[in-house]
Amino acid sequence: MSNHPVRSTTEVEVRYAETDQMGVVHHANYLVWFELARTRLCTQSGYQYHQIEDLGFHLMVTSCQVDYRRTARYGETVEVDAWLAELASRRLRFDYAVRRGEELLATGRTEHVWVDAATGRLCRTPEPLRGPFSRLADPSANADS
Amino acid sequence: MSNHPVRSTTEVEVRYAETDQMGVVHHANYLVWFELARTRLCTQSGYQYHQIEDLGFHLMVTSCQVDYRRTARYGETVEVDAWLAELASRRLRFDYAVRRGEELLATGRTEHVWVDAATGRLCRTPEPLRGPFSRLADPSANADS
Amino acid sequence: MSNHPVRSTTEVEVRYAETDQMGVVHHANYLVWFELARTRLCTQSGYQYHQIEDLGFHLMVTSCQVDYRRTARYGETVEVDAWLAELASRRLRFDYAVRRGEELLATGRTEHVWVDAATGRLCRTPEPLRGPFSRLADPSANADS
Amino acid sequence: MSNHPVRSTTEVEVRYAETDQMGVVHHANYLVWFELARTRLCTQSGYQYHQIEDLGFHLMVTSCQVDYRRTARYGETVEVDAWLAELASRRLRFDYAVRRGEELLATGRTEHVWVDAATGRLCRTPEPLRGPFSRLADPSANADS
Numbered sequence: 001m002s003n004h005p006v007r008s009t010t011e012v013e014v015r016y017a018e019t020d021q022m023g024v025v026h027h028a029n030y031l032v033w034f035e036l037a038r039t040r041l042c043t044q045s046g047y048q049y050h051q052i053e054d055l056g057f058h059l060m061v062t063s064c065q066v067d068y069r070r071t072a073r074y075g076e077t078v079e080v081d082a083w084l085a086e087l088a089s090r091r092l093r094f095d096y097a098v099r100r101g102e103e104l105l106a107t108g109r110t111e112h113v114w115v116d117a118a119t120g121r122l123c124r125t126p127e128p129l130r131g132p133f134s135r136l137a138d139p140s141a142n143a144d145s
Numbered sequence: 146m147s148n149h150p151v152r153s154t155t156e157v158e159v160r161y162a163e164t165d166q167m168g169v170v171h172h173a174n175y176l177v178w179f180e181l182a183r184t185r186l187c188t189q190s191g192y193q194y195h196q197i198e199d200l201g202f203h204l205m206v207t208s209c210q211v212d213y214r215r216t217a218r219y220g221e222t223v224e225v226d227a228w229l230a231e232l233a234s235r236r237l238r239f240d241y242a243v244r245r246g247e248e249l250l251a252t253g254r255t256e257h258v259w260v261d262a263a264t265g266r267l268c269r270t271p272e273p274l275r276g277p278f279s280r281l282a283d284p285s286a287n288a289d290s
Numbered sequence: 291m292s293n294h295p296v297r298s299t300t301e302v303e304v305r306y307a308e309t310d311q312m313g314v315v316h317h318a319n320y321l322v323w324f325e326l327a328r329t330r331l332c333t334q335s336g337y338q339y340h341q342i343e344d345l346g347f348h349l350m351v352t353s354c355q356v357d358y359r360r361t362a363r364y365g366e367t368v369e370v371d372a373w374l375a376e377l378a379s380r381r382l383r384f385d386y387a388v389r390r391g392e393e394l395l396a397t398g399r400t401e402h403v404w405v406d407a408a409t410g411r412l413c414r415t416p417e418p419l420r421g422p423f424s425r426l427a428d429p430s431a432n433a434d435s
Numbered sequence: 436m437s438n439h440p441v442r443s444t445t446e447v448e449v450r451y452a453e454t455d456q457m458g459v460v461h462h463a464n465y466l467v468w469f470e471l472a473r474t475r476l477c478t479q480s481g482y483q484y485h486q487i488e489d490l491g492f493h494l495m496v497t498s499c500q501v502d503y504r505r506t507a508r509y510g511e512t513v514e515v516d517a518w519l520a521e522l523a524s525r526r527l528r529f530d531y532a533v534r535r536g537e538e539l540l541a542t543g544r545t546e547h548v549w550v551d552a553a554t555g556r557l558c559r560t561p562e563p564l565r566g567p568f569s570r571l572a573d574p575s576a577n578a579d580s
Contacts, residue, residue, distance in 0.1 A: 016329065016339075017173055017322045019166035021219060021488075026162050027496045028466040032307045035463075039306065049306070050365030053456075061462045065500045074166060075340030161474065161484070162467045166343075172351045173321040177452045180318075184451065194451070195510030198311075206317045210355045220485030307463055309456035311509060316452050364456060 005083040006136045008041035013077045024071035030106055031064055034096045037082035038110070041094070045132035057126050058115040062091070066108040076100060087137040089124050090114065150228040151281045153186035158222045169216035175251055176209055179241045182227035183255070186239070190277035202271050203260040207236070211253040221245060232282040234269050235259065295373040296426045298331035303367045314361035320396055321354060324386045327372035328400070331384070335422035347416050348405040352381070356398040366390060377427040379414050380404065440518040441571045443476035448512045459506035465541055466499055469531045472517035473545070476529070480567035492561050493550040497526070501543040511535060522572040524559050525549065 012033050020026040042049040052059065072078050079099045086093040091113050098106040116123045125133060134141060157178050165171040187194040197204065217223050224244045231238040236258050243251040261268045270278060279286060302323050310316040332339040342349065362368050369389045376383040381403050388396040406413045415423060424431060447468050455461040477484040487494065507513050514534045521528040526548050533541040551558045560568060569576060 021164040021168045023166045031463040176318040212353045311454040311458045313456045
């Protein structure tokens, strides 16, 4: 596994509806932002995430974790970095950082398994996605890996 | 059309995540509450809404309208009334009232069409649902109507 | 009232979390998109919306209406146009159009009143905002109007 | 710390808006359910959560974790258990289990710190809440603990 996976950065303008009565972004929305960043990262693999579903597979979330350091507020735009931190034959993990410029607001991770949409069963990385996801995990590796 | 359609009442405990930085429930959540109340009303037809989808049909929303009179807050439980206000062969309208006891917080309506999930095309009220929905619209009518 | 208010256009990438099991964007999210577009439009007045709140005022939603024509899906980016359709001393109305290129997906409107955050009472357009909002409604009008 | 903290159970009827195009409840909603269950548990301390905020304090989330085992679907009602798993002078942790009858769907935890709303600073457990929260953590302990 490379120490230098492909990293995508997504700008997110905080939505009013994402705030709560504490005056800051409600913590559940970070998972939605992670997903948006994951979508953007997948696009960099050459496959858009919705094309993965068109192939007949889901990347189902099996766990998530978020550590909140500083709050985000309406009126701000934050950046969400995402990268493929672990890639095994049947599961993978994305890591995330939410920043406001240089200031780190939150970090997190989500773990996923591949599910065959037709059967609902877990499966290995679908064949057409192996090359693209390997290159996300380690862009320096041989394209055949 | 009866003036006395079946009316369902659903209690909704305000969720913290539903508030915004104004300190009140964000206005978009009323549509989610309406949907919850519509689900409850459909159940009273004898068909649960998810069973309607199992039959191969969607009740797609074509328009919505909400009038907000008073705010709802975290720590409160509100009641959402729903009833089938109009029932035609191809479209129907639900009306709603959100109350906190006797106090009216909001009113609204949603209009819907039937969609055949397999083809994506608009269709008439699916045959098995005609009797049940007629009785929602007018419980005094003959069950065969 | 001008027939040519300032119009803002906001690109929105559909989020996976915004879809529902019908496979399309859930209808309540259009209100959230409208709000994002309204924020962007307010910025064009010279006041960002969060600065309006810093002045001690809220633009509270009193009604909303949405007409849905075509569905939006994950994997798509839509544009949301917003403009100030009516501006009176105590209330205003924004109109919206959601498009996918030339294709109109939905239209809508929201009505608002000004609320003094300190007292919770309705009020007239706050003085510092009168010029900026008049120019949103009618950019050809005299800046003093 | 007791091994037998007070446990609250909250019934949650899955909302259509909570599903995504995978046909199951979107994973971010579990955090919203946890919050609902936490609210219910707090009520059992003798203080409703909104009363805690009225005292001038927030229980800010510093981290969360969810492990998803089985999916939840529209048409189902799930139960969410919550209990106070750790209680220190400045931080606490709630644990959760989401069940459909005997079947475990997900487990999770959230960590929190006390924030003085007036200053935005971290603080110790507010004095009026010490007894109530100690009894949530360990109902067998002396009420003065």
